Amino acid sequence: MIPFEFASPKTLSEASREVDHKSNMALAGGTTLLDLMKLNVLTPNRVVSIAPVLGKEVRLERDTLTIEAGCTMAKLADHEAIRDAFPVIRQSLITAASPQIRNMATIGGNLLQRTRSTYFRHPDMAPPEQSFEAETEEKFWHRVDLSSAAVLGNNGRVVGTYPGDFANTVVAFDGTVHLQGPDNTRTVKARDFYRKPSEKEIQYSVDLKPGELIAAISLPVTPALKQSLYFKVRERSSYAFALASVAAGLELEGEGASATIRHAHVAFGGLGSIPWYSSAAVLALEGEPATDENFEKAAQTALAEAAPPPGNEYRVRLAERSLVRSLRRLRDVGPYTDAEIWAMQHGRAVNQS
Numbered sequence: 001m002i003p004f005e006f007a008s009p010k011t012l013s014e015a016s017r018e019v020d021h022k023s024n025m026a027l028a029g030g031t032t033l034l035d036l037m038k039l040n041v042l043t044p045n046r047v048v049s050i051a052p053v054l055g056k057e058v059r060l061e062r063d064t065l066t067i068e069a070g071c072t073m074a075k076l077a078d079h080e081a082i083r084d085a086f087p088v089i090r091q092s093l094i095t096a097a098s099p100q101i102r103n104m105a106t107i108g109g110n111l112l113q114r115t116r117s118t119y120f121r122h123p124d125m126a127p128p129e130q131s132f133e134a135e136t137e138e139k140f141w142h143r144v145d146l147s148s149a150a151v152l153g154n155n156g157r158v159v160g161t162y163p164g165d166f167a168n169t170v171v172a173f174d175g176t177v178h179l180q181g182p183d184n185t186r187t188v189k190a191r192d193f194y195r196k197p198s199e200k201e202i203q204y205s206v207d208l209k210p211g212e213l214i215a216a217i218s219l220p221v222t223p224a225l226k227q228s229l230y231f232k233v234r235e236r237s238s239y240a241f242a243l244a245s246v247a248a249g250l251e252l253e254g255e256g257a258s259a260t261i262r263h264a265h266v267a268f269g270g271l272g273s274i275p276w277y278s279s280a281a282v283l284a285l286e287g288e289p290a291t292d293e294n295f296e297k298a299a300q301t302a303l304a305e306a307a308p309p310p311g312n313e314y315r316v317r318l319a320e321r322s323l324v325r326s327l328r329r330l331r332d333v334g335p336y337t338d339a340e341i342w343a344m345q346h347g348r349a350v351n352q353s
Contacts, residue, residue, distance in 0.1 A: 069108030087335035088228035115160025172267035194274035224249035242270030
């Protein structure tokens with residue numbers, strides 16, 4: 001880690017005047033920034049401590065849920081406004097990381113996680129060839145690590161997967177990002193906040209200008225947000241990134257397979273270069289009967305544009321099955337219970353009382 005200066009601003013506005021996201025970087029929970037500084041992936045000259053000046057409250061007002069950026073993942077997951085009313089939020093946080101990380105990581109920082117792609121986290125490693133569609137020689141696949149390569153939003157190139165979980169919920173349920181700049185504030189729809197990698201990038205970028213900091217996010221409170229779940233498939237329980245995950249919510253008119261889907265929300269994690277909102281799945285579901293056949297049709301439609309790198313084809317089918325399973329669960333049973341989600345995370349139920 002290279003030497004750096006440390007700044008402790010007194011207000012959020014003062015902090016925003018210090019930060020440029022390049023040579024002067026913001027430190028909140030620090031769970032990713034410090035790791036990347038130790039690896040010399042990020043080498044800021046100045047680190048600006050923003051945790052003390054970020055708001056940490058969660059507010060439920062009328063039809064809007066607002067979460068201030070300094071709230072930790074653990075505090076949000078256990079907040080009384082979240083615990084019983086908004087399953088997908090709690091479940092995406094619980095299944096995201098270890099307790100130690102959840103107690104440190106802020107919601108604002110969590111939204112900005114960098115890819116776990118080897119080529120980003122080890123700067124001495126040679127970058128991969130740009131296009132896997134153009135390369136047909138078998139030897140190519142023996143020279144590159146594609147385990148963290150995106151299946152969606154890659155434009156036929158080797159780019160890293162967005163690794164987070166909570167952001168998938170935010171884009172699925174039409175969240176808004178509230179930004180504080182040096183002299184003004186700005187709001188951006190979460191679905192527009194994330195940008196797929198450009199031609200020379202190997203991970204996503206965000207709509208965040210120099211000096212701007214995430215102050216809060218907000219989500220509209222809808223019946224589908226209350227009838228929601230987060231389902232995550234990974235190589236092991238506890239602390240692992242998703243091979244495929246689904247943030248889903250349904251508002252049904254009627255019961256069972258004869259019900260009509262009034263509103264649907266679907267986003268995938270572990271697959272895209274950005275948190276992947278699936279408008280294709282939503283369009284295929286809304287207004288249709290909640291049948292298994294329509295669920296499977298929506299899943300196939302959602303993954304129709306997938307372009308998996310060699311060796312990752314199985315993740316397309318995995319994502320389709322994960323979506324169908326999630327929709328069936330919401331239709332037939334409802335959201336996962338706390339006992340079920342803790343069992344997914346730890347391999348056994350955990351008494352949280």
